[in-house]
Amino acid sequence: MESIVIIGNGIAGVTAARHIRKLAKAQAKKITIVSSETEYFFSRTALMYVYLGHMKFDHLKPYENSFWEKNKINLIKDHVTKVDPKKKKLLLEKGDDIDYDTLILATGSKPNMFGWPGQELKGVQGLVSKQDLDNLELYAPNNNTCKRAVIVGGGLIGIELCEMLRSREIPVTFLVREDSFWNGVLPSGDSAMINEHIQEHHIDLRLGVNLGEILEDKNGQVRAVTIKETGEEIPCNFVGLTAGVTPNIDFLKGSGIDMGKGVKVNRYLETNIANVYAIGDCAEQHKPIGHRRPVEAVWYTGRMMGETVAQTICGNKTKYNPGHWFNSAKFLDIEYQTYGWVFNERHKNEEEQHFHWRHNNEKICMTIACDKETRQFLGINSLGIRLRHELFDLWLTENRTIDYVIAHLKDANFDPEFYGHYESDIIEKYNMEFGTDIRPKKKSWKRILQLRS
Structure with missing residues (x-):
């Protein structure tokens, strides 16, 4: 029976385990996840809500404890001290050594420490x-x-x-x-x-x-x-x-696995050693994908890498293709979304032009980037207005113009019915700055329902 060992029980490692088990129904594969952090996988992005009192830690576990045994995924709570690719063996701090046929490194990140005096103190x-x-x-x-x-x-x-x-x-x-x-x-x-x-x-x-x-x-x-x-x-x-954070890979020193800031991987998430893969925050692409960074400490890219590596391990060799950049966050009580690329003033090139709108009284604003010459839509930042991911992904794929995006902003608005809507103000300012005469299009529910289906 092929032994697949995953180091790390974050979103990348657990997604890989789940999808390998799903894809390998007719194949004999033993799957083991090793992590010294917690016994069971939890949603790391929701840690803050435990401290805020909105949730208990057990609420952060997406799966019941019985899920792992039911799906024949073996969990080991221990710390890996060394990886020996020549012997295909992992050395554990407390338990017995583990042999593997295929190894997936999904060890995530750790906080940056820049040698500040006192950084090791309690508190x-x-x-x-x-x-x-x-x-x-x-x-x-x-x-x-x-x-x-x-x-x-x-x-x-x-x-x-x-x-x-x-x-x-x-x-x-x-x-x-x-x-x-x-x-x-x-x-x-x-x-x-x-x-x-x-x-x-x-x-x-x-x-x-x-x-x-x-x-x-x-x-x-x-x-x-x-x-x-x-x-x-x-x-x-x-x-x-x-x-900031940095890949958690110190234990791999001396293993022969190629490393830079993270574990070096190709588009198939393969390392320089056969049957050893790296995914999630600890993986570093040899060449960045488009404008993306070589190391991406982002929840959804970790999940996508887990799905991708599972395909390859189960016989369908698949390239990692994360598609258009998107991300979301929360600045206190302001929701932030970004789709495509909106660079700051230091990093944008001469061909990139920005349109910025901000509400007069409320903490709500939007910045849209386009190509100066072709007016092709490049990306959008939205703070305080919820937007539909699927529409912006489509508009980026279709190479729509900024004029088209501005005219169809109502289609993209995902705010609840009784929230304020600001499309008219945004269009009015856009027309003044860009010398256009754009009129808002009626909301196309047919297009939205097609995307949902």
Whole structure:
């Protein structure tokens, strides 16, 4: 019986296991998942809702505990200390060694640590794992234990952690080295609105500053941080290090598996060693796919890689093809969606033109990118208006123009019936800036229903 071992029980590894079992009905395949984080798979993107009190941790498990035995997927809670591809063997910290025929590396990410003095202190951590959630409850359970928290790093995990702490009325200082929140990704108009929103939520946003060092109290716990540029000391009991993540692959050193920032893979997610694959956050494409980064720490791409590698392992060799870029997030209570590519001012090329609309009173805005010459639609950012993924995916495939997108925005609106709708205002501003006379098209329910079916 072929033995398939998957290291990591996140979305990538578990998706691979599920699809291999589904595809391998008539094939004898033993599937084993090894993870030292938790006994069972959980939805990592929902960790914050446990701390917020909206869910219990058990609610994060998409499958009943009996699911794994029923589907003949063996689970081992242990830490892999070494991979020996020559012997096709894994060394475990506590249990017996494991032999494999096929190995899938799905070990995910870990928080970036840039050698800050004091980064190893108690009360200093990221927010990636179940253990991070447990430690957050230990060091920042309320505003009596934690008088102030400092969050370092202006990205999605950073603002998520700010929201979590503020939900328990813990004062938060947010250190962002850029001169505007997440402006390495967001265009200036989108980023500026989020700056305002952060401050309106009583978060002490410090832009253009870096962490100097983390200071220790007599018990080995954090007591303060310093600002590198000014030397200012900020007293705190908790420090969240959220300056990005990096692939969790240190245990593979010396294995012979080719690595860069992550585990190097080709379009079939194969490594340089036969029958060893890498998927999810730990995988690094030799050549980026389009504008995508070589390492993609994104939930849905991990799922897609799991589905893809399952096809190949079950005899249908399949290239990883993630399609058009999309993503979504939440900046406090503002929902963010992006489809296609909307580069910030530093990264967009001369051929790219932006149209930006912002509501006069509410925290709602939209940025649409197009080609200056052809007016081909390139991408859209929407903050505060929900949009239909399937329509933008179709419009990108059909190479529609920005004029077409603007005229059919009503089709793309996914907000509930009694939400405000802003298409008329958006079209009016677009006509003024672009010298057009676009009129809104009637909502095409027939097209939407076709897409749904």
